[in-house]
Amino acid sequence: xxTNTIAEHILFKSFIKDxxxxxxxxxxxxxxxxxxxxxxxxxxxxxxxxxxRLQQAADIAALASVKEISLAGTNFSKSNQLEEISTSYAxxxxxxxxxxxxSDINLSINSQPDLGNSEVVVELSYKWxxxxxxxxxxxxxxxxxxxxxKLAGDALTCVIGLMPPQTLAKASIHLDNNAVLKADGCGxxxxxxxxxxxxxxxxxxxxxxxxxxxxxxxxxxxxxxxxTPISDCPKINDPLEDRSxxxxxxxxxxxxxxSTNMELxxxxxxxxxxxxxxxxxxxxxxxxxxxxxxxxVTDTASFIGKGVxxxxxxxxxxxxxxxxTTIDLAAMDSGGMAGLLFFEDREVKYSFEFNPLFLxxxxxxxxxxxxxxxxxxxxxxxxxxxxxxxxIDANAPVADSSAYTAIVTGRLWLQKGPILTLNSDYTKTxxxxxxxxxxxxxxxxx
Numbered sequence: 001x002x003t004n005t006i007a008e009h010i011l012f013k014s015f016i017k018d019x020x021x022x023x024x025x026x027x028x029x030x031x032x033x034x035x036x037x038x039x040x041x042x043x044x045x046x047x048x049x050x051x052x053r054l055q056q057a058a059d060i061a062a063l064a065s066v067k068e069i070s071l072a073g074t075n076f077s078k079s080n081q082l083e084e085i086s087t088s089y090a091x092x093x094x095x096x097x098x099x100x101x102x103s104d105i106n107l108s109i110n111s112q113p114d115l116g117n118s119e120v121v122v123e124l125s126y127k128w129x130x131x132x133x134x135x136x137x138x139x140x141x142x143x144x145x146x147x148x149x150k151l152a153g154d155a156l157t158c159v160i161g162l163m164p165p166q167t168l169a170k171a172s173i174h175l176d177n178n179a180v181l182k183a184d185g186c187g188x189x190x191x192x193x194x195x196x197x198x199x200x201x202x203x204x205x206x207x208x209x210x211x212x213x214x215x216x217x218x219x220x221x222x223x224x225x226x227x228t229p230i231s232d233c234p235k236i237n238d239p240l241e242d243r244s245x246x247x248x249x250x251x252x253x254x255x256x257x258x259s260t261n262m263e264l265x266x267x268x269x270x271x272x273x274x275x276x277x278x279x280x281x282x283x284x285x286x287x288x289x290x291x292x293x294x295x296x297v298t299d300t301a302s303f304i305g306k307g308v309x310x311x312x313x314x315x316x317x318x319x320x321x322x323x324x325t326t327i328d329l330a331a332m333d334s335g336g337m338a339g340l341l342f343f344e345d346r347e348v349k350y351s352f353e354f355n356p357l358f359l360x361x362x363x364x365x366x367x368x369x370x371x372x373x374x375x376x377x378x379x380x381x382x383x384x385x386x387x388x389x390x391x392i393d394a395n396a397p398v399a400d401s402s403a404y405t406a407i408v409t410g411r412l413w414l415q416k417g418p419i420l421t422l423n424s425d426y427t428k429t430x431x432x433x434x435x436x437x438x439x440x441x442x443x444x445x446x
Contacts, residue, residue: 047143053094054094055145059147063230064234065113066150107125111123122148128141129141158208158422174200175200176415179205179392180418183209184207185424187212188208190213193214197213198211198231252269255270261279265286266287271292272293274297275298286309291313294317299322309332317345318370325373344385348367348387349365350387352411369385371418374396381405384409389411394417399421404429
């Protein structure tokens with residue numbers, strides 16, 4: 001018996017000293033825990049990724065569907081027509097290919113349109129089978145998200161960037177350096193479908209009632225955009241594409257340069273118009289046609305007019321307001337150009353193929369208007385420049401004294417340190433907002 005006890009003791013000590021056996025025992029005990037922890041982490045990673053995709057799809061479907069109400073009003077014969085539209089938008093936004101959409105049976109879409117209140121609620125539910133998460137939280141499956149959008153009523157869409165993505169320049173709205181865009185009472189929309197369709201570099205920032213991009217958003221700051229932009233929004237058509245240009249006659253002036261104080265009559269300014277030196281030019285009300293040449297205000301000149309509108313037509317018909325100038329302009333409040341401060345001829349030759357890194361060597365066929373003036377506080381009306389870049393590179397507030405300013409352009413580009421303020425107090429002025437910019441803005445309300 002004693003011999004057996006000694007042998008057992010020796011075997012036990014050998015077992016204790018055998019590190020390989022201990023390691024295997026630890027692995028055997030811990031492996032299920034490790035596998036469970038990794039599986040749980042993977043479950044929640046997939047959960048949050050899936051929920052983000054679903055929320056994005058719901059947001060897009062709600063915004064797009066409620067815009068259908070703005071186009072058709074309450075003319076839908078049945079509300080289920082709008083439900084079908086919402087469903088198609090949601091499936092297109094969520095699934096990468098039509099084939100994937102056709103084969104997936106896990107996504108449920110519930111659309112609840114309210115034509116009377118001009119709003120749509122879209123709820124998405126996705127069934128999935130996690131490995132472990134359902135044992136800790138039963139609510140992880142199915143994943144349910146919802147979005148509610150409504151027409152903003154009398155809201156103004158104050159910026160629309162129409163430029164499609166180019167080889168080098170992707171964004172149709174681009175803020176750089178210390179630029180600030182304040183559009184607190186109105187909407188901002190980028191039509192570029194590039195993943196960089198809306199962009200803010202450096203310390204640039206934008207605030208608005210709503211911000212939407214047909215493509216993606218690129219920013220380098222934590223608070224570059226307030227609120228967070230909605231990406232992958234449905235593209236919108238040029239809201240002013242049916243606006244007729246003004247008729248005009250023969251040249252009133254040719255290659256006119258003004259260097260002294262004077263009043264200037266409406267007319268056709270062939271070869272452009274240049275205001276230089278310390279000239280103070282007061283514009284009489286009416287339409288100023290700038291044809292086949294630029295409108296340039298430079299040096300310390302002043303350019304002031306109420307009830308004036310500019311039609312830009314022909315080669316090189318761009319405008320430039322240099323840094324030390326004073327610009328104070330309000331659009332016409334009646335007639336065919338009512339509400340339009342600048343109207344660019346849609347027939348002009350143009351291109352958007354340029355390299356944004358080489359500002360001083362732009363191709364000659366790229367049209368670029370510049371507001372560099374550090375005293376351009378009143379720009380009342382709509383700047384309609386669909387074939388051009390609008391570059392604002394002042395180092396001071398721009399348009400902040402205007403009751404409202406709306407910009408429809410190919411590309412809006414803010415550089416240096418301007419503070420572009422786009423007010424929406426259009427009820428406080430007799431200058432009307434052109435049809436298509438008010439009442440069709442849709443916003444997410446939850």
